[in-house]
Amino acid sequence: MERLAGRVILLSGWRRALVGFLAGALAAFSQPPYDFFAVCFVSFPVLVWLLDGSAGEPGQGAIRRSLPAFMIGWWFGFGYFAAGLWWTGNALLVEAELFAWALPLAIFGLPALLALFYGAATLLARALWSDDICRIAALAFAFGLAEWVRATVLTGFPWNAIGYAAMPVPVLMQSVRVAGLFGMSALAVFVFAMPALLASRRHRRLGLGLALLLAAAHAGYGFWRMGTAEAATGTLDVRIVQPSISQSEKWDASIRDRIFRTYLDLSARPPEAGMPRPELILWPETSVPFLLTQRPGALPALGDLVGEGQVLLAGAIRVEGPESTARYYNSVVAIDAAGEIYDATDKVHLVPFGEYLPFQALFERIGLRQLAQSVSAFSSGSQRHAITMPGGTAGLPFICYEIIFPGVAGFGDADADFLINVTNDAWFGDTPGPYQHFRQAQVRAVEAGRPLVRAANNGISGVVDAYGRVVDAFAINAVGVLDAALPIQRVEGRVLAGPSANGAAVLAVLALAALAARLLAGSRGRKSHKRM
Incomplete structure (x- = not known):
């Protein structure tokens, strides 16, 4: 695993862009109708390793130093949205004589625009980057925030948010009542990216233990909710x-x-x-x-x-x-x-x-x-x-x-x-x-x-x-x-403070962990420099 991570970290140029694109495209298979969420345990560790190797050259301006991190996220997003949303072009073929010319705009233009959000996410994550488990927290926070922004800016288009990959069946949908979609997206990235720690010994056990704990809590809560589901008070035919x-x-x-x-x-x-x-x-x-x-x-x-x-x-x-x-x-x-x-x-x-x-x-x-x-x-x-x-x-x-x-x-x-x-x-x-x-x-x-x-x-x-x-x-x-009987069920009450507030809390915890690790790493670096 260390050798594979090293090769990914050292990639540059078109090879780096291609691997980012393929990792994103692979992650699209976590969405319906495929629901193969296991691919995310490959896509997101690769994204972490790509970001590990994205530091800009010393002496460059802020924009040029930031560009590699942004482009990694953009290529990842472009692959993800191109593979997951290519079908939007089908609408242009209904009246092909009028709209076929715009097919590339749907198949490539829309993914290119949506990829900007993931580019911004990796740029933010890289700003909070460290060399331990907290860089996973930084990536998770940044993706959760990016999904919220994507659902809001220019009327919003939150289609295929990463969080849906963790909810392929009803028993695994129940956690959205607690964390909301944006909190689910952040937690999903946190768990999916954790195998990146297999490439180093630092925090490996802690990271994998946290991932297993969150996955067990996610599934366990779903089973508990389904087992205690409220009966319908009536039906509507x-x-x-x-x-x-x-x-x-x-x-x-x-x-x-x-x-x-x-x-x-x-x-x-x-x-x-x-x-x-x-x-x-x-x-x-x-x-x-x-x-x-x-x-x-x-x-x-x-x-x-x-x-x-x-x-x-x-x-x-x-x-x-x-x-x-x-x-x-x-x-x-x-x-x-x-x-x-x-x-x-x-x-x-x-x-x-x-x-x-x-x-x-x-x-x-x-x-x-x-x-x-x-x-x-x-x-x-x-x-x-x-x-x-x-x-x-x-x-x-x-x-x-x-x-x-x-x-x-x-x-x-x-x-x-x-x-x-x-x-x-x-x-x-x-x-x-x-x-x-x-x-x-x-x-x-x-x-x-x-x-x-x-x-x-x-x-x-x-x-x-x-x-x-x-x-x-x-x-x-x-x-x-x-013809069907619609069960009338009103599952009342908020779980804790409600999905939106809880999702914000999830993002805040991840952000604080990433920021603390970044500040601590900076403090260590300054002390080391003084000793030299």
Whole structure:
């Protein structure tokens, strides 16, 4: 191990960049649908050794001395995001004649931008670097902080945070209730990077012992929570409609009536033997293929579908104002048996380039426009709120990738009995994207302590309980209706101070350990210099 570490430390130039890129790309296999988290026990020790060898040349300016550490993290991040997010380019092939030219921007440009966060993380870690176990703490703190920043800056994009690698199954998702996603990301890096200590004798036993202790606590807490899981106080009978409409057909004006009829026919199917009549019928994001205000017969048809004591929640585009100044919203509308929209909630967190064009004037000059062209750019909703069902239970809707943001469905939503996620993953086909999206929705359910019902145009639709366990689900590209009993569970109360505060505490402890070791090393160095 010492020989391998030495070779990695001494790498330079393109060889160093290549090893960083490959280490990051390997780490991407820890995410769904692969869930091979063991690769991180290779990727992160290699990253530590690369940083060990990244000290700048004496006499150089601060920027030139810092550049090697930054570039190691950037190459690691570029490999990680290129291997984990290549599928985003699939959305550009839906209308290839218009967007195929931008494919390199999705496959390489987005990973290159996201890699800046990991470059900043390794730069910060190197500033706190030491020659012992505390350099692992520095790296873990820096990555946890980087994941928080990545979820915040420029509206945020926390997809595939490192912490998800430590949560491949429900029993291992429970710790997110304690540490939050950013704390989990920091602790995951701390444990994954610990084998780097095998290359030296210093702190080897301490480091491996700490890693084993944290891993055991992580798994043990999960088993304890699952073993003491609160029973459901009731159920809500739901019907999820998954039509698998091709994205290339979704807004084709010539077949919109046929698409609408497909939804109506699927929704009207009688329940399977032994299944009760659904109380909630759930359609995916933008499932209504036209503006309801432009089709006078649509709402009466939906009213005929919905019976007494039922409600239909459908993804639809909602418009406000006269045509010249109209504002369009990506919404979930609630329709009752009278064929009336009795409630609606709008998407608050829009997808850049998908639903609106940032720096619109600039990008339109070079021929770039938003991907979703059903209407003009969407407007952002002002506030999310729960929608009450006929039986009195309330569901909190999240549209598409809103569900990936940690903390959005937290303890502040005490009026919500369950979470709702509607999405249209048809943009990405049968790629890792829909699997990753579903996993992040699972973790939000655990975080919030609320069950989740999810409708996707072409998968993965399903029902998840408050502990992340899948009650039932549809595979990608399946067509039909999924009838299931959504268990109503309200896992109340904060664990310690709550996931966000606890995550900050985890980062603070790691940062203090790294800073103390750095200051101590500096003090020793000055004393040694004086003796000389």
